[in-house]
Amino acid sequence: MGKSREVRSRQGKTSGRKTKFEEYIEMDMQNVVASAEEDLDLERKLAKKLKVKGGKEGRTPSAEEFPDNSPKRKKSKKMKSLDQGLESEVAGDSGLGVSESLETCDAYMLQEIPAKSPSRMKRKKRKLLEQGQDGDTVADTAVGAPRPAVSCVAEAVLEEDLAKVPAGKRDGKYIAPHLRARSGHESEEYTKIRRHIRGLLNRLSESNVESITGEISTILLSIARAAASQIVSEEILVSCSGGPRNNEQYAAVFGAFVAGMACLVGIDFSAKLMASLAECFEEEYHKEDNLSLRNLTLLLSHLYIFGVCSSELIYDFLIMLSKRLTEIDVSTILTTLQCCGMKIRGDDPAAMKNFILSIQNRVNELKALSGDGLQNINSKRMEFMLETICDIKNKKRTKEDPAYHTRIKKWLQKLRVEDILIRGLKWSKLLDSEKKGQWWLSGDVVSTKDNVEEVASTMDREVLEAQKMLQLASEQRMNTDARRAIFCILMSGEDYIDTFEKLLRLDLQGKQDREIVRVLVECCLQEKVFNKYYTVLASKLCEHDKNHKFTLQFCLWDHFKELESMQLIRSMHLARFVAEMVASFTLSLAVLKSVGLGDIKQLTPKRIMHFRMVFEALFEYSDKLIWNVFTRVAVTPELESLRHGTEFFIKEYVVKTNKAMTEKFKVAKRALKNAEGVLM
Structure with missing residues (x-):
């Protein structure tokens, strides 16, 4: 007691010499040094008694360094008693396990670290130990297994590291919110691929879209197609839905990426993506998330701009919005029209007219209502949308392609983007809950027993039809694989557009594409009744590629040489086919220059009958068309003999046998002398 009073008196004397701030700093430093020495001593002893590696070495203060009545002396005694207890427990005297020893260690640590210590280190360690002790108690109670033999310091470090990790990431890899529902069903391989693809898409830009598209297409071709597309x-x-707002270039890059992927992988990829886009749009529409809706709308518009879908899908989408015409619908329609309004008007003006009528009808309905409906109509956004529609209708709003559009389109043209255009696709079909007609979902839809039986019967019918088609092809002397493939496509096409697209996808090598026109003409001549399907398809092919036009001319000349031995029905179909080709301006009358219409020696009865049918078929058209057809050969000096031969043949073999053709002949005669080439 005397010593303690003496110490207090000395401190009182010296306190006058120091400021309060210096006293506070000195006390804090003493506490920090003392606590640090105490912690090091405790860690060393515990690591030694528990026989755990990794314990930190530190200087152990001896008992003589502290007075008998000092707090440090008491702590050293308590540590000594704890050491004895731990030795007996480890030796097996008490029969307790390691887990109980560690619990005693935790309890002691909690006793030794006061709650209101001035040291930040003590407060932090106390909090971590409390969290670790609670978690370990719950885990031990639930599982019933002993805790691993680790030191208290190692536990504190582990808990400190875990505390730095967000709650959502402690269990493993990060999973996006919209994918957590099915994350348990995805394999580790697909998870790694998803992470890789996500990283590539995050770096996607106008400059690297070509390289990233090629890299991701390689990844898709290496795994299951359905899972990869998904x-x-x-x-x-x-x-895209969470991308930057109002950024058309961002949406354009992703639209170009989808178009490039469809060229490299297949059009089923783009069809699946548009179906997913439609479902995502409807979900965001019910959430009224304007940012996501605008970004998805921009993506859909650029898919149309880059040739992935046709204007039919965009019009169906706009008409669906016009039937509701809420504030969100108005905003979405305005976004679409600003992005691709003039392009859809140029592609299908009639559909634009129907859309405008739909808008007008809905506006009139809303005007008839009161309250909210009237307020909707008078909104600034609605007025701006109606002005935009009016400008597009009158062609006042022109929008040139940005520079990045031009560069992207050149790249897509190299990939033949025109071959991936999906026609006949509508918004309602993408959202069909029964998935009827969604050909891109083959293998993805869970089939019931009835569906399996229906699919099996359909496959059986298709196999029988294919066998019949091949048998018919052999009967028609289609003696090569290319000719058989072309024949089957011509005979099985739904319409000329479907057939045209399938023929383009044949990807025939070298000069095999010449077989398309030759098989087409042969099929036309084999029909029992003339079918204009072949003439329309031939015009489409010649318009697409000039090589088909030259092939068609040579093919017709070869058939003209066989007129003497040709059956009557074939000769009639050939005459009608030539007349249709000339009337559609696919071919010119110059195709007859090798016939020699003015040479009487070459005009045998069968040839006269054939070419008379050609001119009679032409004279069934209007005077305007006849004038333009004959004017096309009037301006070329090299066709002088053809003009004289044509006039002679019509006068001698057409008009004399059919007086009703006199007026048509007069129009044709004036047109043949129309050297200026003025068309009607």
Whole structure:
């Protein structure tokens, strides 16, 4: 007691010499040094008694360094008693396990670290130990297994590291919110692929879209097609729906990426993505998330701009919005029209007229209502949308392609983007809950027993039809694989557009594409009744590629040489076919220059009958068309003999046998002398 009073008196004397701030700093430093020495001593002893590696070495203060009545002396005694207890427990005297020893260690640590210590280190360690002790108690109670033999210091470090990790990431890899529902069903391989694809899409830009598209297409071709398409579609929609607001270039790059993927992988990829886009749009529409809706609308518009879908899908989408015409619908329609309004008007003006009528009818309905409906009509956004529609209708709003559009379109042209255009696709079909007609979902839809039986019967019918088609092809002397393939496409096409697209996808090598026109003409001549399907398809092919036009001319000349031995029905179909080709301006009358219409020696009865049918078929058209057809050969000096031969043949073999053709002949005669080439 005397010593303690003496110490207090000395401190009182010296306190006058120091400021309060210096006293506070000195006390804090003493506490920090003391606590540090105490912690090091405790860690060393515990690591030694528990026989755990990794314990930190530190200087152990001896008992003589502290007075008998000092707090440090008491703590050293308590540590000594704890050491004895731990030795007996480890030796097996008490029969307790390691887990109980560690619990005693935790309890002691909690006793030794006061709650209101001035040291930040003590407060932090106390909090971590409390969290660790609670978690370990719950885990031990639930599982019933002993805790691993680790030191208290190692536990504190582990708990400190875990505390730095967000709650959502402690269990493993990060999973996006929209994918957590099915994350348990995705394999580790697909998870790694998803992470890789996400990283590539995050770096996607105008400058690297070509390289990234090639890299991701390689990844898709290396795994299951359905799973790959689903992964990429989900990542694209997540990136676009949450992308930067009002950024058309961002949406354009992703639209070009989808178009490039469809060229490299197949059109089923783009069809699946558009179906997912439609579902995502409807979900965001019910949430009224204007940012996501605008970004998805921009993506859909650029898919149309880059040739993935046709204007039919965009019009169906706009008409669906016009029937509701809420504030969100008005905003979405305005976004679409500003992005691709003039392009859809140029592609299908009649559909634009129907859309405008739909808008007008809905506006009139809303005007008839009161309250909210009237307020909707008078909104500034609605007025701006109606002005935009009016400008597009009158062609006042022109929008040139940005520079990045031009560069992207050149790249897509190299990939033959015109071959991936999906026609006949509508918004309602993408959202069909029964999935009827969604050909891109083959293998993805869970089939019932009835569906399996229906699919099996359909496959059986298709196999029988294919066998019949091949048998018919052999009967028609289609003696090569290319000719058989072309024949089957011509005979099985739904319409000329479907057939045209399938023929383009044949990808015939070298000069095999010449077989398309020759098989087409042969099929036309084999029909029992003349079918204009072949003439329309031939015009489409010649318009697409000039090589088909030259092939058609040579093919017709070869058939003209066989007129003497040709059956009557074939000769009639050939005459009608030539007349249709000339009347559609696919071919010119110059195709007859090798016939020699003015040479009487070459005009045998069968040839006269054939070419008379050609001119009679032409004279069934209007005077305007006849004038333009004959004017086309009037301006070329090299066709002088053809003009004289044509006039002679019509006068001698057409007009004399059919007086009703006199007026048509007069029009043709004036047109043949129309050297200026003025058309009607």
